[in-house]
Amino acid sequence: MKTNQLILTFSSISENVGITRMLIASVGAQLDLPLNDIEELKVAVSEAVSNAIIHGYKNNPNHIVYLDLDITNDTLKIIVKDEGCGISNVEQAMQPAYSTDPERMGLGFVFMQSFMDELQVESTLEVGTTVTMMKHFKQTPTASH
Amino acid sequence: MNLEKKIERLTLLLRLDGELDMHTASMVRQAIDSEIEKRGIRTVILNLQDVRFIDSSGLGVILGRYKKLLSLGGKLKITNVPPHIYKIMELSGLPKIINFYLDEAHAYEEGRGA
Numbered sequence: 364m365k366t367n368q369l370i371l372t373f374s375s376i377s378e379n380v381g382i383t384r385m386l387i388a389s390v391g392a393q394l395d396l397p398l399n400d401i402e403e404l405k406v407a408v409s410e411a412v413s414n415a416i417i418h419g420y421k422n423n424p425n426h427i428v429y430l431d432l433d434i435t436n437d438t439l440k441i442i443v444k445d446e447g448c449g450i451s452n453v454e455q456a457m458q459p460a461y462s463t464d465p466e467r468m469g470l471g472f473v474f475m476q477s478f479m480d481e482l483q484v485e486s487t488l489e490v491g492t493t494v495t496m497m498k499h500f501k502q503t504p505t506a507s508h
Numbered sequence: 509m510n511l512e513k514k515i516e517r518l519t520l521l522l523r524l525d526g527e528l529d530m531h532t533a534s535m536v537r538q539a540i541d542s543e544i545e546k547r548g549i550r551t552v553i554l555n556l557q558d559v560r561f562i563d564s565s566g567l568g569v570i571l572g573r574y575k576k577l578l579s580l581g582g583k584l585k586i587t588n589v590p591p592h593i594y595k596i597m598e599l600s601g602l603p604k605i606i607n608f609y610l611d612e613a614h615a616y617e618e619g620r621g622a
Contacts, residue, residue, distance in 0.1 A: 380530055410563055477599065
């Protein structure tokens with residue numbers, strides 16, 4: 364079984380959201396995932412990382428966000444973690460159209476849910492939030508070198 | 509994100525080029541809101557042809573401009589949406605409330621002289 368792991372820790376600034384999308388797109392391409400799946404992974408990662416910065420850290424740039432990609436032969440696991448304020452009611456936060464801001468659509472979790480095969484959110488107030496997302500894929504036979 | 513602005517009477521045409529996420533959303537918001545406030549713009553046409561990525565932050569800024577214009581008796585129109593961007597927009601329900609047009613010419617035409 365071929366496995367791979369990538370860990371990225373980065374400042375909680377909006378510029379870094381694009382970098383996490385580039386990383387997941389590269390990993391998706393390496394796994395030979397269809398372009399449409401890669402587009403969806405980019406949205407899911409973008410939402411999770413944006414949530415960590417906007418909600419977890421309330422846009423304070425002096426914090427760290429953790430992104431962990433675990434790849435096994437048929438599953439891509441994406442973990443996005445912050446050590447921010449936490450979510451008081453995870454179930455409510457995951458409802459469509461739930462938003463704390465009228466400029467936002469409350470679709471972050473909806474997109475993560477629709478684009479990933481599994482989504483798990485663990486949160487503790489004043490400790491932080493960990494979002495774990497899984498995407499299963501068909502193993503592609505790797506050419507021998 | 510690159511923005512190209514064109515103003516013709518009370519219509520602002522904005523061509524977006526880049527990725528529309530939380531990082532670029534505030535730039536788009538300011539570009540539109542400042543024209544609404546400064547020049548009394550009431551129709552905004554957003555050309556999304558060169559938008560390569562959108563997420564809920566990007567959709568949020570579009571919805572926010574729609575609501576703002578609506579409250580002023582204005583209109584937001586969207587043109588040239590690439591298919592993979594449209595898929596995300598469709599999932600959000602945005603096309604049910606905002607008018608989409610094939611291109612800029614169609615967006616200008618509708619409502620003109622009415």
